[in-house]
Amino acid sequence: MQKKRIFTEIVVVLLVILFLYTGVSKFVDFKGFTYDLNNQPFPNSLTPLLRWLIPITEISIVIALLFEKARLIGLYASLFLMSLFTIYTALVLFHVFEYVPCSCGGVIKNLTWPQHLIFNLFFVVITSLAIRVNKKNLSDHLLYNQLQ
Template sequence: MRNKRLIIDIVVLLLVILFLYTAVSKFVDFKGFTYDLNNQPFPNSLTPILRWLVPLTEIGIVLGLIFEKTRLLALYASLILMSLFTIYTALVLFDVFEYVPCSCGGVIKNLTWPQHLIFNLFFVVITLLAIRVNKKNSSNHLLYNQLQ
């Protein structure tokens, strides 16, 4: 039981660091982040929404991960967001888009696209692991409480 709790705590900590770091980096260089969004292969009409939605979503996920009652929901939100980033990265690697600046925050922006893919896949896998462990942990608690 302790090992399961430790796995969840480590994954949550890594996700909190990742999302908090990238969100703050985007706000610190908000002008650069907005510029990068305008150079994405998506319509520029999405930029006013995405420039707020992406970092605020990352901060919302961080807040959800911090609290036990919202942790599982935040883990699912993390999985969805990281999966979207991973799919986008894979599309970049398959040359689906003509041009692709990275609008990631901080030093993550310096990764190559193959490194981005590995980085994103790592977070997808550990998030899936945390969700699975959390579900098993929750069902064990329910069973234990019913037996009492």
């Protein structure tokens, strides 16, 4: 049980670092992030929404992960967002889009598309495992409390 808790804590720390870093870096270079969004292969009419929604979502995930009661929600939100990013990256690698600048934050922007895919898949896998461990711990805890 202790090893599973440590694993979950490590995953949470990694996700907090990832989403805090990328969310804040998008706000720090808000003009550049907005420019990159306008160069994505989806309609520019989405840019006014996405330029706020993406970094605010990333920072909101961080907040959820920091609080034990909201952690499972934060893990699910992390999995959802990283899955979307992973699907998008796979579509880029399959040349579905004519051109695609990266609108990631900070040094992550310097990764190649294959590196992005591996990076994203890593986070999808560890987040999925943390959710599984967390749900098992939660159900064990609830069962234990019912027996008391």
